[in-house]
């Protein structure tokens with residue numbers, strides 16, 4: 289069976305993490321990075337989790353998990369050190385059609401956490417479908433070493449440039465060709481950078497923008 293790969297928008301979605309130890313902490317952090325609305329259920333919590341609760345970043349229910357806690361949730365992570373508790377969370381999630389990951393317990397996971405290489409908005413997620421997390425980790429390290437550190441900034445600039453091009457040029461092969469061309473070269477933040485000039489030149493060539501207006505464009 290092949291896993292379905294996707295990148296989820298979790299902003300404002302209610303997500304629950306059961307447990308607040310080392311593994312839970314990293315899951316909470318990645319949910320917060322995605323701006324999810326996080327509820328943590330755990331009698332004890334590591335200092336960083338407590339700080340998130342004190343700062344209002346998460347809701348911490350300081351008690352053990354109880355059946356019914358998943359009502360209204362979008363996604364659940366069961367990360368206690370007790371497999372039976374994690375499996376009970378998974379069972380409730382299944383009965384409610386909520387996606388759930390019981391950490392390190394593949395039969396009780398609807399989705400797996402991948403290894404991630406990140407540069408700003410660029411994310412590369414690696415999965416071996418649980419065959420070898422160690423391999424996923426090694427590939428993550430190799431990709432991380434191979435990719436330039438400023439790739440995120442470059443991508444942000446490329447995104448801006450793409451929006452400029454898309455705003456003036458209608459959908460079609462010439463636009464697609466230009467966007468491929470721009471994605472291969474250095475894109476710079478300043479107005480006169482070669483890629484930006486190329487994009488304007490192209491817009492003029494194609495007759496989408498008159499020469500004067502392209503030259504004075506911010």
Ligand SMILES: C[C@@]1(CC(=O)O)c2cc3[nH]c(cc4nc(cc5[nH]c(cc(n2)[C@H]1CCC(=O)O)[C@@](C)(CC(=O)O)[C@@H]5CCC(=O)O)C(CC(=O)O)=C4CCC(=O)O)c(CCC(=O)O)c3CC(=O)O
Nearest residue numbers: 391392400401402403415416417418419420421422425428
């Ligand atoms: C199925 C899955 C379910 C899930 O948890 O989502 C799962 C399951 C299990 N992991 C186990 C072991 C290890 N996991 C890691 C590391 C990571 N594990 C992660 C994900 C996943 N782990 C999901 C599948 C991912 C995939 O392959 O697609 C990563 C990618 C992401 C993350 O955890 O956030 C993160 C790397 C992050 C990074 O560094 O980039 C290491 C490495 C180390 O710690 O040194 C080891 C030891 C080496 C080894 O075993 O390979 C065991 C046996 C436990 C035991 O022995 O008792 C099980 C259970 C089993 O296999 O039955």
Ligand SMILES: NC(=O)C1=CN([C@@H]2O[C@H](COP(=O)(O)OP(=O)(O)OC[C@H]3O[C@@H](n4cnc5c(N)ncnc54)[C@H](O)[C@@H]3O)[C@@H](O)[C@H]2O)C=CC1
Nearest residue numbers: 307308309310311312329330331332352353367368369373
């Ligand atoms: N720590 C590690 O490096 C690794 C841990 N794991 C596995 O991940 C799981 C969690 O590990 P850790 O985070 O290290 O454990 P931990 O012991 O640090 O944290 C467990 C958390 O679960 C909470 N908890 C216990 N019973 C609960 C209940 N009934 N309801 C709600 N919360 C409850 C505890 O208060 C604690 O916050 C374990 O199954 C462990 O085997 C797997 C790989 C590595």
